[in-house]
Amino acid sequence: xxxxxxxxxxxxxxxxxxxxxxxxxxxxxxxxxxxxxxxxxxxxxxxxxxxxxxxxxxxxxxxxxxxxxxxxxxxxxxxxxxxxxxxxxxxxxxxxxxxxxxxxxxxxxxxxxxxxxxxxxxxxxxxxxxxxxxxxxxxxxxxxxxxxxxxxxxxxxxxxxxxxxxxxxxxxxxxxxxxxxxxxxxxxxxxxxxxxxxxxxxxxxxxxxxxxxxxxxxxxxxxx
Amino acid sequence: xxxxxxxxxxxxxxxxxxxxxxxxxxxxxxxxxxxxxxxxxxxxxxxxxxxxxxxxxxxxxxxxxxxxxxxxxxxxxxxxxxxxxxxxxxxxxxxxxxxxxxxxxxxxxxxxxxxxxxxxxxxxxxxxxxxxxxxxxxxxxxxxxxxxxxxxxxxxxxxxxxxxxxxxxxxxxxxxxxxxxxxxxxxxxxxxxxxxxxxxxxxxxxxxxxxxxxxxxxxxxxxx
Amino acid sequence: xxxxxxxxxxxxxxxxxxxxxxxxxxxxxxxxxxxxxxxxxxxxxxxxxxxxxxxxxxxxxxxxxxxxxxxxxxxxxxxxxxxxxxxxxxxxxxxxxxxxxxxxxxxxxxxxxxxxxxxxxxxxxxxxxxxxxxxxxxxxxxxxxxxxxxxxxxxxxxxxxxxxxxxxxxxxxxxxxxxxxxxxxxxxxxxxxxxxxxxxxxxxxxxxxxxxxxxxxxxxxxxxxxxxxxxx
Amino acid sequence: xxxxxxxxxxxxxxxxxxxxxxxxxxxxxxxxxxxxxxxxxxxxxxxxxxxxxxxxxxxxxxxxxxxxxxxxxxxxxxxxxxxxxxxxxxxxxxxxxxxxxxxxxxxxxxxxxxxxxxxxxxxxxxxxxxxxxxxxxxxxxxxxxxxxxxxxxxxxxxxxxxxxxxxxxxxxxxxxxxxxxxxxxxxxxxxxxxxxxxxxxxxxxxxxxxxxxxxxxxxxxxxxxxxxxxxx
Numbered sequence: 001x002x003x004x005x006x007x008x009x010x011x012x013x014x015x016x017x018x019x020x021x022x023x024x025x026x027x028x029x030x031x032x033x034x035x036x037x038x039x040x041x042x043x044x045x046x047x048x049x050x051x052x053x054x055x056x057x058x059x060x061x062x063x064x065x066x067x068x069x070x071x072x073x074x075x076x077x078x079x080x081x082x083x084x085x086x087x088x089x090x091x092x093x094x095x096x097x098x099x100x101x102x103x104x105x106x107x108x109x110x111x112x113x114x115x116x117x118x119x120x121x122x123x124x125x126x127x128x129x130x131x132x133x134x135x136x137x138x139x140x141x142x143x144x145x146x147x148x149x150x151x152x153x154x155x156x157x158x159x160x161x162x163x164x165x166x167x168x169x170x171x172x173x174x175x176x177x178x179x180x181x182x183x184x185x186x187x188x189x190x191x192x193x194x195x196x197x198x199x200x201x202x203x204x205x206x207x208x209x210x211x212x213x214x215x216x217x218x219x220x221x222x223x224x
Numbered sequence: 225x226x227x228x229x230x231x232x233x234x235x236x237x238x239x240x241x242x243x244x245x246x247x248x249x250x251x252x253x254x255x256x257x258x259x260x261x262x263x264x265x266x267x268x269x270x271x272x273x274x275x276x277x278x279x280x281x282x283x284x285x286x287x288x289x290x291x292x293x294x295x296x297x298x299x300x301x302x303x304x305x306x307x308x309x310x311x312x313x314x315x316x317x318x319x320x321x322x323x324x325x326x327x328x329x330x331x332x333x334x335x336x337x338x339x340x341x342x343x344x345x346x347x348x349x350x351x352x353x354x355x356x357x358x359x360x361x362x363x364x365x366x367x368x369x370x371x372x373x374x375x376x377x378x379x380x381x382x383x384x385x386x387x388x389x390x391x392x393x394x395x396x397x398x399x400x401x402x403x404x405x406x407x408x409x410x411x412x413x414x415x416x417x418x419x420x421x422x423x424x425x426x427x428x429x430x431x432x433x434x435x436x437x438x439x440x441x442x443x444x445x446x447x448x
Numbered sequence: 449x450x451x452x453x454x455x456x457x458x459x460x461x462x463x464x465x466x467x468x469x470x471x472x473x474x475x476x477x478x479x480x481x482x483x484x485x486x487x488x489x490x491x492x493x494x495x496x497x498x499x500x501x502x503x504x505x506x507x508x509x510x511x512x513x514x515x516x517x518x519x520x521x522x523x524x525x526x527x528x529x530x531x532x533x534x535x536x537x538x539x540x541x542x543x544x545x546x547x548x549x550x551x552x553x554x555x556x557x558x559x560x561x562x563x564x565x566x567x568x569x570x571x572x573x574x575x576x577x578x579x580x581x582x583x584x585x586x587x588x589x590x591x592x593x594x595x596x597x598x599x600x601x602x603x604x605x606x607x608x609x610x611x612x613x614x615x616x617x618x619x620x621x622x623x624x625x626x627x628x629x630x631x632x633x634x635x636x637x638x639x640x641x642x643x644x645x646x647x648x649x650x651x652x653x654x655x656x657x658x659x660x661x662x663x664x665x666x667x668x669x670x671x672x673x674x675x676x677x678x679x680x
Numbered sequence: 681x682x683x684x685x686x687x688x689x690x691x692x693x694x695x696x697x698x699x700x701x702x703x704x705x706x707x708x709x710x711x712x713x714x715x716x717x718x719x720x721x722x723x724x725x726x727x728x729x730x731x732x733x734x735x736x737x738x739x740x741x742x743x744x745x746x747x748x749x750x751x752x753x754x755x756x757x758x759x760x761x762x763x764x765x766x767x768x769x770x771x772x773x774x775x776x777x778x779x780x781x782x783x784x785x786x787x788x789x790x791x792x793x794x795x796x797x798x799x800x801x802x803x804x805x806x807x808x809x810x811x812x813x814x815x816x817x818x819x820x821x822x823x824x825x826x827x828x829x830x831x832x833x834x835x836x837x838x839x840x841x842x843x844x845x846x847x848x849x850x851x852x853x854x855x856x857x858x859x860x861x862x863x864x865x866x867x868x869x870x871x872x873x874x875x876x877x878x879x880x881x882x883x884x885x886x887x888x889x890x891x892x893x894x895x896x897x898x899x900x901x902x903x904x905x906x907x908x909x910x911x912x
Contacts, residue, residue: 023450025665031765045449047665051788052707052861055663056618068710068912069845069857075708082653083449083618085660086857088864088893089707090568090796093789094636097569097809100665121814126777127761128785131733134815135789138808139569169812247682249897255533269681271897275556276475276629279895280850292478292680293613293625299476306885307681307850309892310625312632312661313475314564314800317557318868321577321801324897345582350545351529352553355501358583359557362576363801393580561802570793571824574803592803592833601824624890658856659891 004197006178007220009146014039014222015193016105016144016176025049027096027136029106030074032146036105048072049101051132053092056084073132096132097139104140106133108147110162113188113209115172117145118164128165137168149177149206158182158189158207179203181220187212193220228421230402231444233370238263238446239417240329240368240400249273251320251360253330254298256370260329272296273325275356277316280308297356320356321363328364330357332371334386337412337433339396341369342388352389361392373401373430382406382413382431403427405444411436417444452619452670453649457487457677460642460669461609464493468606471563471638472500472512473630479623481609482510482678483644483671488609489514495522499563499605501556501630502528503540510678516540521549525603527556553583558600560633566602567636575600608638612662615645618652619667620660628661635662642669646679684851684902685881689719689909692874692901693841696725700838703795703870704732704744705862711855713841714742714910715876715903720841721746727754731795731837733788733862734760735772742910748772753781757835759788785815790832792865798834799868807832840870844894847877850884851899852892860893867894874901878911 007015009032017039020026025047028034037048037059049055050073057072058081066077087095095101108119117137121128137143150156158177175182180203181193190212194203200213231239233256241263244250249271252258261272261283273279274297281296282305290301311319319325332343341361345352361367374380382401399406404427405417414436418427424437454460461484464470470488474480489510496515503524504513515521517539529544529551531537543549554562555577565573574597578584588599610631613624621643623631635641649670673679686692693716696702702720706712721742728747735756736745747753749771761776761783763769775781786794787809797805806829810816820831842863845856853875855863867873881902905911 049665050858052710052858054657054858055665067857069859071708071710071858073708075710080657080857082651083616083620083664084657085620085663086657086855086860087663088860089788089792089862090865093792094564094568095663095665096789097807098567098636099569121762125762125766127773127783129760129762130785130787130815131759132788134787134813135809138811139789165814167813273897274626276478276626278626278889279897291625293627295476295478295626297476299478304625304889306883307848307852307896308889309852309895310623310628310889311895312628313556313560313630314633317560318796318800319895319897320557321575322799322868323801345530346534349530349534351541351551353528353530354553354555354583355527356556358555358581359577362579363557389582391581561800565805568793569808571806571808571822571827571829573797573805576801576803590803595803597803622890628890658854658860658893659888661890 002197005195007195010035010038011222012146012176012178015181015220016146016174019174020046020103024102025100027101027104027140029104031107033105033107034074049095051092053087053089054084056081093135096135099139099141101136101140103142103144104136105144105146108145109164110157110159111145111172111175112159112162115170115184116162116166117172118162118166120167121165133167137171142173143171144174145172146176149179156206156208158209160209179206185212190214191217193218195220226421229419231419234259234262235446236370236400236402239405239444240370243398244270244327248326249324251325251328251364255331257329257331258298273319275316277311277313278308280305317359320359323363323365325364327366327368328360329368329370332369333388334381334383335369335396335399336383336386339394339408340386340390341396342386342390344391345389357391361395366397367395368398369396370400373403380430380432382433384433403430409436414438415441417442419444449617449652452617452668454669454671457483457644457671458490460484460671461487461491464488464491464607466493467495469497469499471605471608471634472498473610473634475501475626475629477509479611479627479629479631480511481611481644483673484609484642485512485514486510486678489518494520496520497523497525499525499603502526504538506536506538513538513540516543516549523550525552525554527554527559529553560630562600562603563633563637566604567633570602572599572601574598605638606640608634608641610635610641610643612643612645614647614655615643615670616650616652616655619664619670620655621662621667622655622659623661632662636666641667643667644671644673646673648672681849681884684849684900686901686903689715689876689903690722692716692903693719693723696720696723696839698725699727701729701731703837703840703866704730705842705866706743707733707858707861709741711843711859711861711863712743713843713876715905716841716874717744717746718742718910721750726752728752729755729757731757731835734758736770738768738770745770745772748775748781755782757784757786759786759791761785792862794832794835795865795869798836799865802834804831804833806830837870838872840866840873842867842873842875844875844877846879846887847875847902848882848884848887851896851902852887853894853899854887854891855893864894868898873899875899876903876905878905880904
């Protein structure tokens with residue numbers, strides 16, 4: 001058996017980005033999901049959308065080349081691409097709720113086998129940080145989640161049922177963790193690809209939900 | 225007694241326009257009301273709004289000076305004024321329903337003493353022509369009506385109760401006809417000014433609703 | 449980048465099937481997609497539902513009334529189903545009186561808002577417009593903040609025929625003055641958005657991102673109006 | 681034309697009374713009316729309700745958090761009442777945990793739409809956002825087209841503090857790139873709209889009518905940001 005490797009965050013996001021199709025309009029959540037934009041594939045064009053009303057923006061601005069009026073959803077300075085357009089916040093969420101976003105990638109505290117996910121509130125803390133997550137979860141054609149498989153304390157985040165207040169019910173289509181790539185099917189989590197050196201049984205051990213293990217299970221692919 | 229004179233349509237509209245205050249945002253209905261824009265008073269500035277999303281437009285374009293992309297609500301070519309802005313139809317009706325229009329002037333088939341008016345449908349004909357009238361009637365701060373006092377057949381249009389389907393209930397604040405200027409008060413039509421040579425009794429004869437005749441009744445003023 | 453440019457108006461409307469809903473913008477004769485409407489008239493699709501400010505005018509210009517007169521429309525949704533002046537008898541007027549075409553009368557601001565509602569993924573909205581009138585009969589009423597409102601629903605469409613001033617290859621659109629009117633709303637609310645453009649379609653990047661009225665993601669097909677096309 | 685130009689930020693906010701609702705736009709640090717907020721902080725109005733995407737950040741910039749920290753705000757309505765990352769403890773976080781300030785948490789798209797709803801004279805609207813979550817509890821639910829929605833209400837405000845790129849003497853505003861964000865909505869939804877402008881205020885007529893993002897009728901007061909003002 002090969003050495004067990006947990007995926008780095010960039011690798012996890014690369015793997016999700018490989019699923020993006022030519023011409024897709026993509027909204028990347030703040031934090032880990034923004035790493036998806038580092039994956040490049042010249043055979044396809046991705047249109048980046050951010051909540052603040054910029055559509056068709058490009059990579060992060062290099063130092064000295066920042067435009068103080070152009071930021072992404074994380075407040076990072078980005079660069080314009082040809083064809084970029086700007087709208088106001090209500091028009092931006094028209095795009096989101098109106099079904100124009102092909103995929104949104106978000107981080108999460110928990111994902112459950114029915115496609116629920118939780119990423120805005122921890123009951124032990126007062127208040128919550130929703131931002132545009134609930135609108136994106138309700139409006140985007142597909143919700144992909146990128147998160148570590150377990151908490152720092154080793155508790156699994158891949159559950160039968162979310163324990164935290166959810167962001168939206170039944171919307172997650174695909175999940176990547178440092179241990180595997182999962183599709184959420186009507187029957188639950190289907191393990192599509194595993195991290196190098198990890199057996200399906202070992203991944204199941206780290207998971208509360210029952211995993212569906214297909215016959216054609218593969219090791220993680222890092223390039224399409 | 226002076227010779228009886230019925231007011232010309234331009235005089236009727238001049239009189240209403242005299243009521244416009246400096247800085248008012250004004251929406252003039254198609255037809256007679258557009259004549260209000262011919263009244264000029266250099267001591268005040270009026271901002272013209274039309275349903276098609278132009279705000280701050282100027283007089284009708286002279287022949288040879290038309291811009292084929294710039295029309296008012298009646299489809300007439302108008303001229304730009306400094307400060308003019310254009311928006312789309314939903315944004316234009318945001319202004320209307322949102323209470324930004326200080327006064328709308330419309331024509332009508334009938335006006336009744338409780339401030340109802342009818343201007344969109346004659347039951348003997350199928351269908352109706354609403355345009356923006358119901359939105360303007362519901363949204364503008366004030367509705368002024370300009371119409372002839374009677375039909376061609378001599379029937380009064382100034383009524384106790386509208387007989388035609390109404391455009392909005394209880395919104396008319398002021399009415400000008402070829403016989404008089406009327407304020408709609410909680411008690412009904414108050415005759416403020418009469419056409420030259422017309423006594424209040426003669427105007428009452430042409431009117432179904434009971435008129436309130438104030439002690440300070442005046443003859444029509446044509447200039448403020 | 450996906451090619452959105454079509455060579456001819458006829459190509460751009462060739463696949464529009466019978467029975468769909470067509471958006472036709474324009475107001476006061478400005479911003480009307482006359483070339484696309486002429487092509488759709490040639491193409492011959494029928495049993496169409498049309499959404500437009502009016503159901504056609506009395507002049508000789510190509511507009512939605514051309515399709516009405518040709519018998520292509522089964523229903524019109526608009527703010528005028530009768531002219532305000534009885535002298536203006538359109539082909540629609542006669543057919544509507546004779547029961548040959550159906551119609552739904554919607555106040556203009558409600559029409560605009562219902563289009564936006566469809567584009568915005570909103571389930572419905574409450575407006576004070578039409579309260580107390582015949583048009584509010586049968587509609588759900590509800591008071592907000594002491595004022596009565598009626599519930600109105602989104603008005604989605606299958607094909608939006610759009611007239612724009614400028615466009616780029618990404619589909620971004622710019623309108624000029626009152627040409628804008630219903631165009632952006634219908635471009636955003638339609639499933640398939642087809643645009644006739646008054647100027648040469650420029651490369652993506654040539655339009656100022658702050659000046660764009662409709663983002664290119666809403667636009668599927670662009671056709672430059674030919675010199676011998678319909679301009680006014 | 682009515683003079684809308686004020687000489688200083690302090691003049692422009694001088695009459696804001698205690699107890700009113702203040703709109704504070706901005707997103708990711710861009711388009712924040714920092715000069716007006718600094719002036720309102722100096723002015724000292726209190727018991728204010730603030731509407732903003734967040735309740736202030738951890739950096740040293742002047743924003744709505746400056747007024748929160750100064751005890752001027754009694755309530756915040758925003759899309760973040762806790763940071764997504766526990767390390768980001770703001771003045772608001774502490775005061776909120778200690779019960780010294782009230783808050784209402786609203787999804788960002790619903791926040792934007794509620795502002796537009798107020799500006800548009802709409803009584804309320806139905807959105808699918810938040811359905812099935814804790815935030816939808818107690819809200820009226822209703823199915824449209826097979827999908828559950830919740831009813832949301834307009835969010836009007838008394839004073840909108842706005843940051844724009846350009847303006848003319850008629851009050852017309854232009855924003856640059858993602859500076860736009862909540863600014864146009866808050867400018868349109870506020871009773872009194874006060875704008876800090878990054879460029880010289882030009883004469884009416886110098887801005888292209890097709891390029892204007894907020895029509896001047898919505899704007900009451902304009903102040904040019906001075907050279908020694910807050911720029912970033």
